[in-house]
Amino acid sequence: xxxxxxxxxxxxxxxxxxxxxxxxxxxxxxxxxxxxxxxxxxxxxxxxxxxxxxxxxxxxxxxxxxxxxxxxxxxxxxxxxxxxxxxxxxxxxxxxxxxxxxxxxxxxxxxxxxxxxxxxxxxxxxxxxxxxxxxxxxxxxxxxxxxxxxxxxxxxxxxxxxxxxxxxxxxxxxxxxxxxxxx
Amino acid sequence: xxxxxxxxxxxxxxxxxxxxxxxxxxxxxxxxxxxxxxxxxxxxxxxxxxxxxxxxxxxxxxxxxxxxxxxxxxxxxxxxxxxxxxxxxxxxxxxxxxxxxxxxxxxxxxxxxxxxxxxxxxxxxxxxxxxxxxxxxxxxxxxxxxxxxxxxxxxxxxxxxxxxxxxxxxxxxxxxxxxxxxx
Numbered sequence: 001x002x003x004x005x006x007x008x009x010x011x012x013x014x015x016x017x018x019x020x021x022x023x024x025x026x027x028x029x030x031x032x033x034x035x036x037x038x039x040x041x042x043x044x045x046x047x048x049x050x051x052x053x054x055x056x057x058x059x060x061x062x063x064x065x066x067x068x069x070x071x072x073x074x075x076x077x078x079x080x081x082x083x084x085x086x087x088x089x090x091x092x093x094x095x096x097x098x099x100x101x102x103x104x105x106x107x108x109x110x111x112x113x114x115x116x117x118x119x120x121x122x123x124x125x126x127x128x129x130x131x132x133x134x135x136x137x138x139x140x141x142x143x144x145x146x147x148x149x150x151x152x153x154x155x156x157x158x159x160x161x162x163x164x165x166x167x168x169x170x171x172x173x174x175x176x177x178x179x180x181x182x183x
Numbered sequence: 184x185x186x187x188x189x190x191x192x193x194x195x196x197x198x199x200x201x202x203x204x205x206x207x208x209x210x211x212x213x214x215x216x217x218x219x220x221x222x223x224x225x226x227x228x229x230x231x232x233x234x235x236x237x238x239x240x241x242x243x244x245x246x247x248x249x250x251x252x253x254x255x256x257x258x259x260x261x262x263x264x265x266x267x268x269x270x271x272x273x274x275x276x277x278x279x280x281x282x283x284x285x286x287x288x289x290x291x292x293x294x295x296x297x298x299x300x301x302x303x304x305x306x307x308x309x310x311x312x313x314x315x316x317x318x319x320x321x322x323x324x325x326x327x328x329x330x331x332x333x334x335x336x337x338x339x340x341x342x343x344x345x346x347x348x349x350x351x352x353x354x355x356x357x358x359x360x361x362x363x364x365x366x
Contacts, residue, residue, distance in 0.1 A: 083268025
């Protein structure tokens with residue numbers, strides 16, 4: 001595949017446990033970028049989202065399914081960067097290896113880790129995932145499956161100490177410092 | 184999904200029988216657009232292409248598979264337009280209905296019909312598809328399955344009378360006339 005000719009495209013990949021606050025943050029980041037005139041596209045693969053239904057109806061949320069979701073998302077994100085867009089990807093991303101492949105392929109890649117302790121995530125449980133882990137044995141990273149947090153993310157935020165707006169500001173400053181956005 | 188905020192993205196969807204000359208033309212169109220500074224991305228779903236393997240490994244080339252390929256391609260093309268890119272899509276597109284859905288969703292959509300008589304396509308048979316239709320009963324639009332040609336395409340070219348370079352020129356002129364490119 002041809003590389004991004006404009007050299008402006010990049011990926012903001014937002015990682016964290018279920019209910020850590022990835023989705024809210026991703027939407028704010030997308031909006032902030034659009035307001036600044038940057039061509040951002042949200043790629044959200046959660047259950048019920050259009051992207052999940054239309055691009056990956058064959059993939060489940062078991063461990064292997066999540067690995068395939070990471071890879072397929074990575075490919076779509078690369079297409080977005082190829083035409084100078086910014087792909088904003090909120091995805092739990094429980095395993096490192098498929099993400100490292102995606103990073104290497106894309107190159108211009110910003111990993112954002114949304115820290116939040118598991119017990120707080122369980123209290124929030126926005127999608128009822130933790131309840132279903134207990135009642136139905138639903139596979140959940142950090143509970144019934146591994147969750148490998150980012151080792152050296154470009155940005156780390158903490159959703160128990162920062163508001164989403166504060167998190168966005170940290171990310172935007174970091175994007176400028178890294179040269180992805182003009183300061 | 185949010186609409187393209189830049190208003191510049193659009194889709195060039197190239198339709199025709201197998202071996203009509205869609206792929207060659209699509210590559211030239213992509214290159215011409217890139218040379219002109221337009222953020223073009225080629226989305227080619229043929230067997231063996233990376234896009235097919237990575238975005239739609241679950242879809243076959245039977246009749247239903249091809250309908251699903253049209254829909255999934257359309258969704259990815261929409262994401263490309265959403266960040267101001269130009270998606271160039273060479274795809275046989277044997278049935279109208281799924282394409283009409285895609286057109287309606289995207290709006291900024293240019294259908295290119297590459298005309299070529301079936302007997303010439305069979306002589307060329309670049310991918311050996313027509314041979315396999317006879318020897319293996321491989322499903323092929325226009326032979327073992329329906330092929331519904333475009334009724335009112337924005338552009339029609341004829342690969343038996345025009346060189347690919349001439350076809351590209353016709354398309355570029357039409358894109359200017361339709362207001363998709365500055366003249």
